[in-house]
Amino acid sequence: MKAVVAGASGGIxxxxxxxxxxxxxxxxxxxYDVVNTPGVTADLSHISxxxxxxxxxxxxxxMKKAFTGADMVVIPAGIPRKPGMTRDDLFKINAGIVKGLVEGIAEHCPEAYILVISNPVNSTVPIAAEVLTNAGKFNPKKLFGVTTLDVVRAETFVQAITGAKDPADTKIPVIGGHSGETIVPLFSQAKPEVKIPEDKLDELTKRVQFGGDEVxxxxxxxxxxxxxxxxxGFRFAERVMQAAKGKSGIVEPTFVYLPGIEGGDAIAKETGCKYFSVPVELGKEGAVKANNPLGMANEYEKKLLQACYEGLKGNIEKGVEFVKNPPQK
Incomplete structure (x- = not known):
């Protein structure tokens, strides 16, 4: 398994x-990165x-040397968010960076699993899909937007209520997108079941949605x-690698192009969004099946989902438009 980190010298x-x-x-x-990669590589090379x-x-x-022969490329490249900056503010800079890297993937390792971390994921994943489509190399089953941090936060913040020793033992689907109100934690579908006091639900939901602002x-x-x-990002990459090596029964929420995955068409029709994060079954070929949790959402979650759909549609369109009509330099 050859894994590539594109943006390896940065904070992520x-x-x-x-x-x-x-x-x-x-x-x-x-x-691979535009600066400091030799130093980071030398440091890590001493690990046994x-x-x-x-x-x-x-x-x-x-780039050619880094990407050639890759089985998986993880993309955390881009600038970090600064105080007062929304994920959307990052768009103009990070969109161009992701576009260039995915062009390299299309040329040098088109069969690789592609894991996009660079924000705003709601837009950068559609950018990646458009670039790959233009190159005739798009495989929807191998393009993933990493939304696992929202899942990790939901697990962690719920522990204060459950008192569970290991927060990761509570499985909580977090669906939609990967910014603010597009993030929808489905606490009603937690396994094992979690009873969240009504007066804590708003605060808990907002904390999952806007946990990045806290940091x-x-x-x-x-x-x-x-x-x-x-x-x-590592947790999701590890799941993809485990599935690639034949482990079955792996299901993880991830932001994908729904029409290209089994079960995705129905979700796209229901949400009005071609890209959406839902629990996806992973296998050797990547995304095997998109699971649809929408029908089991309670009334509280349905209201959250309506706000999610509206915000997400604009984010997706912005990414598609960036490739179709690139900004003038």
């Missing part, structure tokens, strides 16, 4: 690369784990949610 990229270097499922780890490691800068065909504020201008995002 470094801890994510560390986790992948330590992962026994990774045989070959390739790091299975993965052989290489690092590349853009010079001397660096941005606490870091006081010094960055955004990098360590928790790296953990979440």
């Amino acid at each position: 990229g470094q801890p994510l690369s560390l986790l992948l270097k330590a992962c026994p499922l990774v045989d070959h780890l390739s790091l 784990s299975v993965a052989k490691i290489e690092g590349f800068l853009p010079a001397d065909d660096g 941005v504020k606490a870091k006081d201008g010094a960055g955004s949610a990098t360590l928790s995002m790296a953990y979440a």
